[in-house]
Amino acid sequence: MFGRSLKLFRILGFDVRVDISWTFFALLIAMSLALGFFPAVYEGWPASTYWWMAIGGVIGVFFSIVIHELSHSVVSRAFGTGMTGITLFLFGGVAEMKSEPESAKAEFFTAIAGPAISIVLGVVFLWLASFGGPEPTPVSGLVGYLGRLNFVLAVFNLIPAFPMDGGRVLRATLWAMKGDIRWATKWASGLGGLFGFALMMAGLWAAFAGSLVAGLWWFLIGMFIRGAAQSSYQQMEVRRLMGGVSVRDLMHKDAHVVPPSLTLAELVDRYVYEFQQTAFPVSEHGAFIGVADTAHVKSTPREDWSRLTVRDIMTPPDKAPLVDPSQDAIVALQSLQQSGADTLIVVEAGRVLGTLSRGDVMKLLGLKMDLESA
Ligand SMILES: [Zn+2]
Structure with missing residues:
Protein backbone atom coordinates (compact mmCIF):
# COMPACT_ATOMS: atom_id res chain seq x y z
CA MET A 1 0.00 0.00 0.00
CA PHE A 2 2.90 2.34 0.70
CA GLY A 3 5.76 3.43 -1.47
CA ARG A 4 8.89 4.93 0.00
CA SER A 5 8.45 6.49 3.41
CA LEU A 6 10.76 8.58 5.52
CA LYS A 7 10.94 8.41 9.32
CA LEU A 8 10.63 11.89 10.83
CA PHE A 9 10.59 11.40 14.58
CA ARG A 10 9.45 9.17 17.42
CA ILE A 11 6.79 10.23 19.91
CA LEU A 12 5.13 8.28 22.79
CA GLY A 13 6.91 5.18 21.51
CA PHE A 14 5.56 5.42 17.93
CA ASP A 15 7.53 6.16 14.76
CA VAL A 16 6.07 8.98 12.66
CA ARG A 17 6.83 8.54 8.95
CA VAL A 18 5.81 10.39 5.81
CA ASP A 19 5.23 8.67 2.51
CA ILE A 20 6.64 10.39 -0.58
CA SER A 21 3.06 10.97 -1.76
CA TRP A 22 2.40 13.25 1.21
CA THR A 23 4.79 15.89 -0.18
CA PHE A 24 2.50 16.27 -3.20
CA PHE A 25 -0.50 16.53 -0.90
CA ALA A 26 1.30 19.18 1.23
CA LEU A 27 2.21 21.17 -1.90
CA LEU A 28 -1.38 21.02 -3.11
CA ILE A 29 -2.69 22.28 0.24
CA ALA A 30 -0.11 25.10 0.31
CA MET A 31 -1.01 26.21 -3.21
CA SER A 32 -4.75 26.06 -2.74
CA LEU A 33 -4.47 28.01 0.55
CA ALA A 34 -2.08 30.68 -0.76
CA LEU A 35 -3.72 31.17 -4.16
CA GLY A 36 -7.35 30.29 -3.44
CA PHE A 37 -8.68 30.06 0.09
CA PHE A 38 -6.91 32.86 2.02
CA PRO A 39 -7.10 35.54 -0.76
CA ALA A 40 -10.83 34.80 -1.12
CA VAL A 41 -11.62 35.02 2.61
CA TYR A 42 -9.22 37.84 3.55
CA GLU A 43 -9.13 40.26 0.62
CA GLY A 44 -6.42 42.82 -0.04
CA TRP A 45 -3.50 41.39 1.94
CA PRO A 46 -0.05 41.09 0.30
CA ALA A 47 0.67 37.82 -1.52
CA SER A 48 3.60 37.06 0.80
CA THR A 49 1.20 37.09 3.79
CA TYR A 50 -1.00 34.46 2.09
CA TRP A 51 2.08 32.29 1.49
CA TRP A 52 3.24 32.56 5.14
CA MET A 53 -0.28 31.64 6.24
CA ALA A 54 -0.25 28.72 3.78
CA ILE A 55 3.05 27.39 5.15
CA GLY A 56 1.64 27.69 8.69
CA GLY A 57 -1.47 25.93 7.38
CA VAL A 58 0.50 22.95 6.01
CA ILE A 59 2.41 22.59 9.29
CA GLY A 60 -0.91 22.81 11.17
CA VAL A 61 -2.51 20.17 8.90
CA PHE A 62 0.50 17.92 9.47
CA PHE A 63 0.27 18.12 13.26
CA SER A 64 -3.52 17.85 13.23
CA ILE A 65 -3.26 14.54 11.34
CA VAL A 66 -0.37 13.28 13.53
CA ILE A 67 -2.33 14.04 16.74
CA HIS A 68 -5.44 12.36 15.27
CA GLU A 69 -3.49 9.19 14.41
CA LEU A 70 -1.56 9.24 17.70
CA SER A 71 -4.80 9.15 19.65
CA HIS A 72 -5.84 5.99 17.73
CA SER A 73 -2.45 4.45 18.52
CA VAL A 74 -2.44 5.35 22.22
CA VAL A 75 -5.97 3.97 22.81
CA SER A 76 -5.22 0.85 20.79
CA ARG A 77 -2.07 0.20 22.80
CA ALA A 78 -4.05 0.62 26.01
CA PHE A 79 -6.29 -2.27 24.80
CA GLY A 80 -3.22 -4.39 24.06
CA THR A 81 -3.27 -4.32 20.24
CA GLY A 82 0.24 -3.89 18.83
CA MET A 83 0.84 -0.77 16.76
CA THR A 84 3.83 -0.31 14.48
CA GLY A 85 3.67 3.45 13.93
CA ILE A 86 2.05 6.25 11.99
CA THR A 87 2.55 6.95 8.29
CA LEU A 88 1.27 10.10 6.63
CA PHE A 89 0.42 9.58 2.99
CA LEU A 90 -1.70 11.01 0.20
CA PHE A 91 -4.98 11.91 1.90
CA GLY A 92 -4.07 11.74 5.53
CA GLY A 93 -2.54 9.35 7.93
CA VAL A 94 -2.69 5.72 8.84
CA ALA A 95 -2.02 4.25 12.26
CA GLU A 96 -0.70 0.80 11.46
CA MET A 97 -2.02 -2.12 13.49
CA LYS A 98 -0.12 -5.38 13.70
CA SER A 99 -3.32 -7.41 13.95
CA GLU A 100 -7.09 -7.09 14.16
CA PRO A 101 -8.39 -5.54 17.42
CA GLU A 102 -9.04 -7.96 20.27
CA SER A 103 -12.67 -7.07 20.89
CA ALA A 104 -15.54 -4.93 19.61
CA LYS A 105 -15.01 -2.62 22.58
CA ALA A 106 -11.31 -2.17 21.75
CA GLU A 107 -12.14 -1.40 18.13
CA PHE A 108 -14.91 1.05 19.03
CA PHE A 109 -12.79 3.15 21.39
CA THR A 110 -9.71 3.00 19.15
CA ALA A 111 -11.74 4.21 16.16
CA ILE A 112 -13.68 6.94 17.97
CA ALA A 113 -10.52 8.38 19.64
CA GLY A 114 -9.27 10.03 16.41
CA PRO A 115 -12.41 12.01 15.50
CA ALA A 116 -12.93 12.86 19.19
CA ILE A 117 -9.49 14.46 19.49
CA SER A 118 -10.03 16.29 16.17
CA ILE A 119 -13.24 17.83 17.55
CA VAL A 120 -11.38 18.88 20.72
CA LEU A 121 -8.59 20.42 18.60
CA GLY A 122 -11.18 22.20 16.45
CA VAL A 123 -12.84 23.75 19.51
CA VAL A 124 -9.47 24.82 20.97
CA PHE A 125 -8.32 26.44 17.70
CA LEU A 126 -11.62 28.32 17.21
CA TRP A 127 -11.48 29.45 20.85
CA LEU A 128 -7.88 30.71 20.34
CA ALA A 129 -8.90 32.48 17.12
CA SER A 130 -11.65 34.35 19.02
CA PHE A 131 -8.95 36.21 21.00
CA GLY A 132 -7.91 38.01 17.79
CA GLY A 133 -10.65 40.65 18.13
CA PRO A 134 -13.18 41.70 15.51
CA GLU A 135 -10.59 42.67 12.83
CA PRO A 136 -9.04 39.52 11.29
CA THR A 137 -5.25 39.21 11.43
CA PRO A 138 -3.04 36.68 9.58
CA VAL A 139 -2.57 34.75 12.84
CA SER A 140 -6.26 34.63 13.78
CA GLY A 141 -7.10 33.76 10.16
CA LEU A 142 -4.67 30.84 10.18
CA VAL A 143 -5.76 29.57 13.61
CA GLY A 144 -9.42 29.85 12.56
CA TYR A 145 -8.67 27.84 9.42
CA LEU A 146 -7.02 25.09 11.50
CA GLY A 147 -10.11 25.02 13.75
CA ARG A 148 -12.44 24.43 10.80
CA LEU A 149 -9.99 21.94 9.26
CA ASN A 150 -10.09 19.77 12.38
CA PHE A 151 -13.92 19.70 12.26
CA VAL A 152 -13.74 18.62 8.60
CA LEU A 153 -11.22 15.94 9.57
CA ALA A 154 -13.54 14.63 12.29
CA VAL A 155 -16.67 14.64 10.11
CA PHE A 156 -14.95 13.11 7.06
CA ASN A 157 -13.44 10.30 9.14
CA LEU A 158 -16.81 9.56 10.76
CA ILE A 159 -18.40 8.59 7.43
CA PRO A 160 -19.47 4.96 8.03
CA ALA A 161 -17.23 3.51 5.31
CA PHE A 162 -14.86 0.80 6.52
CA PRO A 163 -11.84 1.05 6.95
CA MET A 164 -12.38 4.72 7.82
CA ASP A 165 -12.99 5.54 11.50
CA GLY A 166 -16.77 5.75 11.10
CA GLY A 167 -16.73 2.38 9.32
CA ARG A 168 -14.73 0.90 12.20
CA VAL A 169 -17.25 2.29 14.69
CA LEU A 170 -20.00 0.69 12.60
CA ARG A 171 -18.14 -2.64 12.42
CA ALA A 172 -17.53 -2.62 16.18
CA THR A 173 -21.25 -1.95 16.79
CA LEU A 174 -22.36 -4.74 14.42
CA TRP A 175 -19.71 -7.03 15.92
CA ALA A 176 -20.98 -6.36 19.45
CA MET A 177 -24.60 -6.89 18.32
CA LYS A 178 -24.12 -10.28 16.69
CA GLY A 179 -20.79 -11.43 18.08
CA ASP A 180 -19.56 -12.23 14.57
CA ILE A 181 -16.60 -10.17 13.31
CA ARG A 182 -16.76 -11.75 9.86
CA TRP A 183 -20.38 -10.76 9.29
CA ALA A 184 -19.68 -7.28 10.70
CA THR A 185 -16.66 -6.80 8.42
CA LYS A 186 -18.65 -7.98 5.41
CA TRP A 187 -21.31 -5.33 5.95
CA ALA A 188 -19.01 -2.50 7.05
CA SER A 189 -16.59 -3.02 4.16
CA GLY A 190 -19.49 -3.47 1.74
CA LEU A 191 -20.77 -0.04 2.76
CA GLY A 192 -17.20 1.29 2.47
CA GLY A 193 -16.95 0.00 -1.09
CA LEU A 194 -20.32 1.50 -1.99
CA PHE A 195 -19.41 4.86 -0.50
CA GLY A 196 -16.08 4.87 -2.36
CA PHE A 197 -17.91 4.13 -5.61
CA ALA A 198 -20.44 6.91 -4.94
CA LEU A 199 -17.60 9.37 -4.28
CA MET A 200 -15.92 8.34 -7.56
CA MET A 201 -19.15 8.95 -9.47
CA ALA A 202 -19.70 12.31 -7.71
CA GLY A 203 -16.12 13.23 -8.62
CA LEU A 204 -16.70 12.38 -12.28
CA TRP A 205 -19.92 14.38 -12.29
CA ALA A 206 -18.17 17.38 -10.68
CA ALA A 207 -15.30 17.14 -13.17
CA PHE A 208 -17.69 17.23 -16.14
CA ALA A 209 -19.69 20.04 -14.51
CA GLY A 210 -16.57 22.23 -14.49
CA SER A 211 -14.82 21.62 -11.14
CA LEU A 212 -12.06 19.54 -12.69
CA VAL A 213 -9.50 19.58 -9.83
CA ALA A 214 -12.03 19.03 -7.02
CA GLY A 215 -13.70 16.30 -9.08
CA LEU A 216 -10.40 14.52 -9.64
CA TRP A 217 -9.63 14.63 -5.93
CA TRP A 218 -13.05 13.15 -5.07
CA PHE A 219 -12.52 10.46 -7.67
CA LEU A 220 -9.07 9.56 -6.26
CA ILE A 221 -10.27 9.54 -2.64
CA GLY A 222 -13.27 7.39 -3.65
CA MET A 223 -11.01 4.96 -5.49
CA PHE A 224 -8.73 4.74 -2.48
CA ILE A 225 -11.59 4.06 -0.03
CA ARG A 226 -13.11 1.46 -2.34
CA GLY A 227 -9.77 -0.35 -2.70
CA ALA A 228 -9.07 -0.21 1.04
CA ALA A 229 -12.55 -1.56 1.88
CA GLN A 230 -12.12 -4.52 -0.47
CA SER A 231 -8.58 -5.37 0.60
CA SER A 232 -9.36 -5.16 4.32
CA TYR A 233 -12.14 -7.71 3.88
CA GLN A 234 -9.84 -10.00 1.88
CA GLN A 235 -7.10 -9.66 4.50
CA MET A 236 -9.50 -10.69 7.23
CA GLU A 237 -10.62 -13.72 5.20
CA VAL A 238 -7.02 -14.76 4.59
CA ARG A 239 -6.22 -14.41 8.31
CA ARG A 240 -9.27 -16.46 9.24
CA LEU A 241 -8.67 -19.25 6.71
CA MET A 242 -4.95 -19.55 7.38
CA GLY A 243 -5.27 -19.24 11.16
CA GLY A 244 -3.51 -22.10 12.97
CA VAL A 245 -1.64 -23.32 9.87
CA SER A 246 2.12 -23.35 10.49
ZN1 LIG B 1 -8.80 8.31 12.21
Whole structure:
Protein backbone atom coordinates (compact mmCIF):
# COMPACT_ATOMS: atom_id res chain seq x y z
CA MET A 1 0.00 0.00 0.00
CA PHE A 2 2.90 2.34 0.70
CA GLY A 3 5.76 3.43 -1.47
CA ARG A 4 8.89 4.93 0.00
CA SER A 5 8.45 6.49 3.41
CA LEU A 6 10.76 8.58 5.52
CA LYS A 7 10.94 8.41 9.32
CA LEU A 8 10.63 11.89 10.83
CA PHE A 9 10.59 11.40 14.58
CA ARG A 10 9.45 9.17 17.42
CA ILE A 11 6.79 10.23 19.91
CA LEU A 12 5.13 8.28 22.79
CA GLY A 13 6.91 5.18 21.51
CA PHE A 14 5.56 5.42 17.93
CA ASP A 15 7.53 6.16 14.76
CA VAL A 16 6.07 8.98 12.66
CA ARG A 17 6.83 8.54 8.95
CA VAL A 18 5.81 10.39 5.81
CA ASP A 19 5.23 8.67 2.51
CA ILE A 20 6.64 10.39 -0.58
CA SER A 21 3.06 10.97 -1.76
CA TRP A 22 2.40 13.25 1.21
CA THR A 23 4.79 15.89 -0.18
CA PHE A 24 2.50 16.27 -3.20
CA PHE A 25 -0.50 16.53 -0.90
CA ALA A 26 1.30 19.18 1.23
CA LEU A 27 2.21 21.17 -1.90
CA LEU A 28 -1.38 21.02 -3.11
CA ILE A 29 -2.69 22.28 0.24
CA ALA A 30 -0.11 25.10 0.31
CA MET A 31 -1.01 26.21 -3.21
CA SER A 32 -4.75 26.06 -2.74
CA LEU A 33 -4.47 28.01 0.55
CA ALA A 34 -2.08 30.68 -0.76
CA LEU A 35 -3.72 31.17 -4.16
CA GLY A 36 -7.35 30.29 -3.44
CA PHE A 37 -8.68 30.06 0.09
CA PHE A 38 -6.91 32.86 2.02
CA PRO A 39 -7.10 35.54 -0.76
CA ALA A 40 -10.83 34.80 -1.12
CA VAL A 41 -11.62 35.02 2.61
CA TYR A 42 -9.22 37.84 3.55
CA GLU A 43 -9.13 40.26 0.62
CA GLY A 44 -6.42 42.82 -0.04
CA TRP A 45 -3.50 41.39 1.94
CA PRO A 46 -0.05 41.09 0.30
CA ALA A 47 0.67 37.82 -1.52
CA SER A 48 3.60 37.06 0.80
CA THR A 49 1.20 37.09 3.79
CA TYR A 50 -1.00 34.46 2.09
CA TRP A 51 2.08 32.29 1.49
CA TRP A 52 3.24 32.56 5.14
CA MET A 53 -0.28 31.64 6.24
CA ALA A 54 -0.25 28.72 3.78
CA ILE A 55 3.05 27.39 5.15
CA GLY A 56 1.64 27.69 8.69
CA GLY A 57 -1.47 25.93 7.38
CA VAL A 58 0.50 22.95 6.01
CA ILE A 59 2.41 22.59 9.29
CA GLY A 60 -0.91 22.81 11.17
CA VAL A 61 -2.51 20.17 8.90
CA PHE A 62 0.50 17.92 9.47
CA PHE A 63 0.27 18.12 13.26
CA SER A 64 -3.52 17.85 13.23
CA ILE A 65 -3.26 14.54 11.34
CA VAL A 66 -0.37 13.28 13.53
CA ILE A 67 -2.33 14.04 16.74
CA HIS A 68 -5.44 12.36 15.27
CA GLU A 69 -3.49 9.19 14.41
CA LEU A 70 -1.56 9.24 17.70
CA SER A 71 -4.80 9.15 19.65
CA HIS A 72 -5.84 5.99 17.73
CA SER A 73 -2.45 4.45 18.52
CA VAL A 74 -2.44 5.35 22.22
CA VAL A 75 -5.97 3.97 22.81
CA SER A 76 -5.22 0.85 20.79
CA ARG A 77 -2.07 0.20 22.80
CA ALA A 78 -4.05 0.62 26.01
CA PHE A 79 -6.29 -2.27 24.80
CA GLY A 80 -3.22 -4.39 24.06
CA THR A 81 -3.27 -4.32 20.24
CA GLY A 82 0.24 -3.89 18.83
CA MET A 83 0.84 -0.77 16.76
CA THR A 84 3.83 -0.31 14.48
CA GLY A 85 3.67 3.45 13.93
CA ILE A 86 2.05 6.25 11.99
CA THR A 87 2.55 6.95 8.29
CA LEU A 88 1.27 10.10 6.63
CA PHE A 89 0.42 9.58 2.99
CA LEU A 90 -1.70 11.01 0.20
CA PHE A 91 -4.98 11.91 1.90
CA GLY A 92 -4.07 11.74 5.53
CA GLY A 93 -2.54 9.35 7.93
CA VAL A 94 -2.69 5.72 8.84
CA ALA A 95 -2.02 4.25 12.26
CA GLU A 96 -0.70 0.80 11.46
CA MET A 97 -2.02 -2.12 13.49
CA LYS A 98 -0.12 -5.38 13.70
CA SER A 99 -3.32 -7.41 13.95
CA GLU A 100 -7.09 -7.09 14.16
CA PRO A 101 -8.39 -5.54 17.42
CA GLU A 102 -9.04 -7.96 20.27
CA SER A 103 -12.67 -7.07 20.89
CA ALA A 104 -15.54 -4.93 19.61
CA LYS A 105 -15.01 -2.62 22.58
CA ALA A 106 -11.31 -2.17 21.75
CA GLU A 107 -12.14 -1.40 18.13
CA PHE A 108 -14.91 1.05 19.03
CA PHE A 109 -12.79 3.15 21.39
CA THR A 110 -9.71 3.00 19.15
CA ALA A 111 -11.74 4.21 16.16
CA ILE A 112 -13.68 6.94 17.97
CA ALA A 113 -10.52 8.38 19.64
CA GLY A 114 -9.27 10.03 16.41
CA PRO A 115 -12.41 12.01 15.50
CA ALA A 116 -12.93 12.86 19.19
CA ILE A 117 -9.49 14.46 19.49
CA SER A 118 -10.03 16.29 16.17
CA ILE A 119 -13.24 17.83 17.55
CA VAL A 120 -11.38 18.88 20.72
CA LEU A 121 -8.59 20.42 18.60
CA GLY A 122 -11.18 22.20 16.45
CA VAL A 123 -12.84 23.75 19.51
CA VAL A 124 -9.47 24.82 20.97
CA PHE A 125 -8.32 26.44 17.70
CA LEU A 126 -11.62 28.32 17.21
CA TRP A 127 -11.48 29.45 20.85
CA LEU A 128 -7.88 30.71 20.34
CA ALA A 129 -8.90 32.48 17.12
CA SER A 130 -11.65 34.35 19.02
CA PHE A 131 -8.95 36.21 21.00
CA GLY A 132 -7.91 38.01 17.79
CA GLY A 133 -10.65 40.65 18.13
CA PRO A 134 -13.18 41.70 15.51
CA GLU A 135 -10.59 42.67 12.83
CA PRO A 136 -9.04 39.52 11.29
CA THR A 137 -5.25 39.21 11.43
CA PRO A 138 -3.04 36.68 9.58
CA VAL A 139 -2.57 34.75 12.84
CA SER A 140 -6.26 34.63 13.78
CA GLY A 141 -7.10 33.76 10.16
CA LEU A 142 -4.67 30.84 10.18
CA VAL A 143 -5.76 29.57 13.61
CA GLY A 144 -9.42 29.85 12.56
CA TYR A 145 -8.67 27.84 9.42
CA LEU A 146 -7.02 25.09 11.50
CA GLY A 147 -10.11 25.02 13.75
CA ARG A 148 -12.44 24.43 10.80
CA LEU A 149 -9.99 21.94 9.26
CA ASN A 150 -10.09 19.77 12.38
CA PHE A 151 -13.92 19.70 12.26
CA VAL A 152 -13.74 18.62 8.60
CA LEU A 153 -11.22 15.94 9.57
CA ALA A 154 -13.54 14.63 12.29
CA VAL A 155 -16.67 14.64 10.11
CA PHE A 156 -14.95 13.11 7.06
CA ASN A 157 -13.44 10.30 9.14
CA LEU A 158 -16.81 9.56 10.76
CA ILE A 159 -18.40 8.59 7.43
CA PRO A 160 -19.47 4.96 8.03
CA ALA A 161 -17.23 3.51 5.31
CA PHE A 162 -14.86 0.80 6.52
CA PRO A 163 -11.84 1.05 6.95
CA MET A 164 -12.38 4.72 7.82
CA ASP A 165 -12.99 5.54 11.50
CA GLY A 166 -16.77 5.75 11.10
CA GLY A 167 -16.73 2.38 9.32
CA ARG A 168 -14.73 0.90 12.20
CA VAL A 169 -17.25 2.29 14.69
CA LEU A 170 -20.00 0.69 12.60
CA ARG A 171 -18.14 -2.64 12.42
CA ALA A 172 -17.53 -2.62 16.18
CA THR A 173 -21.25 -1.95 16.79
CA LEU A 174 -22.36 -4.74 14.42
CA TRP A 175 -19.71 -7.03 15.92
CA ALA A 176 -20.98 -6.36 19.45
CA MET A 177 -24.60 -6.89 18.32
CA LYS A 178 -24.12 -10.28 16.69
CA GLY A 179 -20.79 -11.43 18.08
CA ASP A 180 -19.56 -12.23 14.57
CA ILE A 181 -16.60 -10.17 13.31
CA ARG A 182 -16.76 -11.75 9.86
CA TRP A 183 -20.38 -10.76 9.29
CA ALA A 184 -19.68 -7.28 10.70
CA THR A 185 -16.66 -6.80 8.42
CA LYS A 186 -18.65 -7.98 5.41
CA TRP A 187 -21.31 -5.33 5.95
CA ALA A 188 -19.01 -2.50 7.05
CA SER A 189 -16.59 -3.02 4.16
CA GLY A 190 -19.49 -3.47 1.74
CA LEU A 191 -20.77 -0.04 2.76
CA GLY A 192 -17.20 1.29 2.47
CA GLY A 193 -16.95 0.00 -1.09
CA LEU A 194 -20.32 1.50 -1.99
CA PHE A 195 -19.41 4.86 -0.50
CA GLY A 196 -16.08 4.87 -2.36
CA PHE A 197 -17.91 4.13 -5.61
CA ALA A 198 -20.44 6.91 -4.94
CA LEU A 199 -17.60 9.37 -4.28
CA MET A 200 -15.92 8.34 -7.56
CA MET A 201 -19.15 8.95 -9.47
CA ALA A 202 -19.70 12.31 -7.71
CA GLY A 203 -16.12 13.23 -8.62
CA LEU A 204 -16.70 12.38 -12.28
CA TRP A 205 -19.92 14.38 -12.29
CA ALA A 206 -18.17 17.38 -10.68
CA ALA A 207 -15.30 17.14 -13.17
CA PHE A 208 -17.69 17.23 -16.14
CA ALA A 209 -19.69 20.04 -14.51
CA GLY A 210 -16.57 22.23 -14.49
CA SER A 211 -14.82 21.62 -11.14
CA LEU A 212 -12.06 19.54 -12.69
CA VAL A 213 -9.50 19.58 -9.83
CA ALA A 214 -12.03 19.03 -7.02
CA GLY A 215 -13.70 16.30 -9.08
CA LEU A 216 -10.40 14.52 -9.64
CA TRP A 217 -9.63 14.63 -5.93
CA TRP A 218 -13.05 13.15 -5.07
CA PHE A 219 -12.52 10.46 -7.67
CA LEU A 220 -9.07 9.56 -6.26
CA ILE A 221 -10.27 9.54 -2.64
CA GLY A 222 -13.27 7.39 -3.65
CA MET A 223 -11.01 4.96 -5.49
CA PHE A 224 -8.73 4.74 -2.48
CA ILE A 225 -11.59 4.06 -0.03
CA ARG A 226 -13.11 1.46 -2.34
CA GLY A 227 -9.77 -0.35 -2.70
CA ALA A 228 -9.07 -0.21 1.04
CA ALA A 229 -12.55 -1.56 1.88
CA GLN A 230 -12.12 -4.52 -0.47
CA SER A 231 -8.58 -5.37 0.60
CA SER A 232 -9.36 -5.16 4.32
CA TYR A 233 -12.14 -7.71 3.88
CA GLN A 234 -9.84 -10.00 1.88
CA GLN A 235 -7.10 -9.66 4.50
CA MET A 236 -9.50 -10.69 7.23
CA GLU A 237 -10.62 -13.72 5.20
CA VAL A 238 -7.02 -14.76 4.59
CA ARG A 239 -6.22 -14.41 8.31
CA ARG A 240 -9.27 -16.46 9.24
CA LEU A 241 -8.67 -19.25 6.71
CA MET A 242 -4.95 -19.55 7.38
CA GLY A 243 -5.27 -19.24 11.16
CA GLY A 244 -3.51 -22.10 12.97
CA VAL A 245 -1.64 -23.32 9.87
CA SER A 246 2.12 -23.35 10.49
CA VAL A 247 5.07 -23.40 8.10
CA ARG A 248 5.77 -26.99 9.20
CA ASP A 249 2.27 -28.09 8.06
CA LEU A 250 2.69 -26.58 4.64
CA MET A 251 6.38 -26.91 3.66
CA HIS A 252 7.86 -29.37 1.19
CA LYS A 253 9.77 -31.78 3.37
CA ASP A 254 11.73 -33.35 0.51
CA ALA A 255 13.67 -30.17 -0.32
CA HIS A 256 16.18 -30.45 -3.16
CA VAL A 257 19.40 -29.54 -1.37
CA VAL A 258 22.45 -28.78 -3.53
CA PRO A 259 26.16 -29.14 -2.65
CA PRO A 260 28.36 -26.00 -2.82
CA SER A 261 30.77 -27.65 -5.30
CA LEU A 262 28.08 -27.91 -8.02
CA THR A 263 28.82 -25.77 -11.10
CA LEU A 264 26.21 -23.26 -12.25
CA ALA A 265 25.72 -25.20 -15.49
CA GLU A 266 24.91 -28.33 -13.47
CA LEU A 267 22.64 -26.35 -11.16
CA VAL A 268 20.60 -25.10 -14.12
CA ASP A 269 20.42 -28.43 -15.96
CA ARG A 270 19.98 -30.84 -13.07
CA TYR A 271 17.99 -28.75 -10.60
CA VAL A 272 16.37 -25.58 -11.98
CA TYR A 273 14.96 -27.20 -15.17
CA GLU A 274 14.35 -30.55 -13.51
CA PHE A 275 12.40 -29.31 -10.47
CA GLN A 276 11.24 -25.93 -11.81
CA GLN A 277 12.22 -24.05 -8.69
CA THR A 278 14.01 -20.71 -8.50
CA ALA A 279 15.84 -21.17 -5.18
CA PHE A 280 17.71 -24.14 -3.67
CA PRO A 281 19.16 -24.49 -0.17
CA VAL A 282 22.90 -25.23 -0.13
CA SER A 283 24.13 -27.74 2.41
CA GLU A 284 27.61 -28.99 3.35
CA HIS A 285 28.14 -31.94 5.72
CA GLY A 286 24.48 -31.67 6.72
CA ALA A 287 24.68 -27.98 7.70
CA PHE A 288 22.80 -25.19 5.90
CA ILE A 289 25.31 -22.71 4.42
CA GLY A 290 23.36 -20.59 1.93
CA VAL A 291 20.80 -20.28 -0.87
CA ALA A 292 21.46 -20.56 -4.61
CA ASP A 293 18.87 -18.73 -6.69
CA THR A 294 18.28 -18.17 -10.39
CA ALA A 295 18.54 -14.37 -10.06
CA HIS A 296 22.24 -14.72 -9.16
CA VAL A 297 22.81 -17.27 -11.91
CA LYS A 298 21.21 -14.91 -14.43
CA SER A 299 23.49 -12.02 -13.48
CA THR A 300 26.57 -14.25 -14.03
CA PRO A 301 27.95 -14.23 -17.63
CA ARG A 302 26.96 -17.44 -19.40
CA GLU A 303 30.55 -18.38 -20.35
CA ASP A 304 31.35 -18.63 -16.61
CA TRP A 305 28.56 -21.10 -15.81
CA SER A 306 30.76 -24.17 -16.26
CA ARG A 307 33.63 -22.66 -14.25
CA LEU A 308 31.89 -21.00 -11.27
CA THR A 309 30.25 -23.04 -8.53
CA VAL A 310 27.24 -22.58 -6.28
CA ARG A 311 29.61 -21.49 -3.49
CA ASP A 312 30.65 -18.44 -5.60
CA ILE A 313 27.14 -17.08 -6.07
CA MET A 314 25.13 -18.29 -3.07
CA THR A 315 23.45 -15.92 -0.61
CA PRO A 316 24.86 -16.39 2.93
CA PRO A 317 22.39 -17.54 5.64
CA ASP A 318 22.17 -14.10 7.30
CA LYS A 319 20.89 -12.55 4.03
CA ALA A 320 18.84 -15.50 2.79
CA PRO A 321 15.01 -15.66 3.01
CA LEU A 322 14.67 -18.09 5.92
CA VAL A 323 11.70 -19.08 8.04
CA ASP A 324 11.25 -21.01 11.25
CA PRO A 325 9.05 -24.14 11.00
CA SER A 326 6.94 -23.05 13.98
CA GLN A 327 6.06 -19.72 12.34
CA ASP A 328 2.45 -19.11 11.20
CA ALA A 329 1.95 -19.65 7.47
CA ILE A 330 0.30 -16.24 7.23
CA VAL A 331 3.44 -14.55 8.65
CA ALA A 332 5.52 -16.51 6.13
CA LEU A 333 3.27 -15.23 3.34
CA GLN A 334 3.82 -11.65 4.53
CA SER A 335 7.59 -12.09 4.56
CA LEU A 336 7.41 -13.62 1.05
CA GLN A 337 5.58 -10.49 -0.10
CA GLN A 338 7.91 -8.09 1.69
CA SER A 339 11.19 -9.73 0.64
CA GLY A 340 10.04 -10.30 -2.96
CA ALA A 341 11.47 -13.83 -2.71
CA ASP A 342 9.57 -16.69 -4.32
CA THR A 343 10.71 -19.41 -1.90
CA LEU A 344 11.54 -19.43 1.80
CA ILE A 345 14.01 -21.96 3.17
CA VAL A 346 12.76 -23.66 6.32
CA VAL A 347 15.72 -24.00 8.69
CA GLU A 348 15.80 -25.37 12.22
CA ALA A 349 18.98 -25.57 14.36
CA GLY A 350 21.22 -24.98 11.33
CA ARG A 351 19.69 -27.78 9.22
CA VAL A 352 17.41 -27.56 6.20
CA LEU A 353 13.95 -28.99 6.94
CA GLY A 354 12.23 -28.01 3.72
CA THR A 355 11.11 -25.18 1.45
CA LEU A 356 7.97 -23.09 1.27
CA SER A 357 7.03 -21.26 -1.90
CA ARG A 358 4.45 -18.56 -2.50
CA GLY A 359 2.66 -21.05 -4.77
CA ASP A 360 2.29 -23.55 -1.89
CA VAL A 361 0.62 -20.97 0.35
CA MET A 362 -1.63 -19.68 -2.44
CA LYS A 363 -2.69 -23.21 -3.39
CA LEU A 364 -3.83 -24.04 0.15
CA LEU A 365 -5.51 -20.65 0.43
CA GLY A 366 -7.36 -21.28 -2.83
CA LEU A 367 -8.55 -24.71 -1.63
CA LYS A 368 -9.68 -23.32 1.73
CA MET A 369 -11.52 -20.43 0.07
CA ASP A 370 -13.27 -22.91 -2.19
CA LEU A 371 -14.32 -25.28 0.59
CA GLU A 372 -14.81 -23.07 3.65
CA SER A 373 -16.06 -19.70 2.41
CA ALA A 374 -19.78 -19.37 2.24
ZN1 LIG B 1 -8.80 8.31 12.21
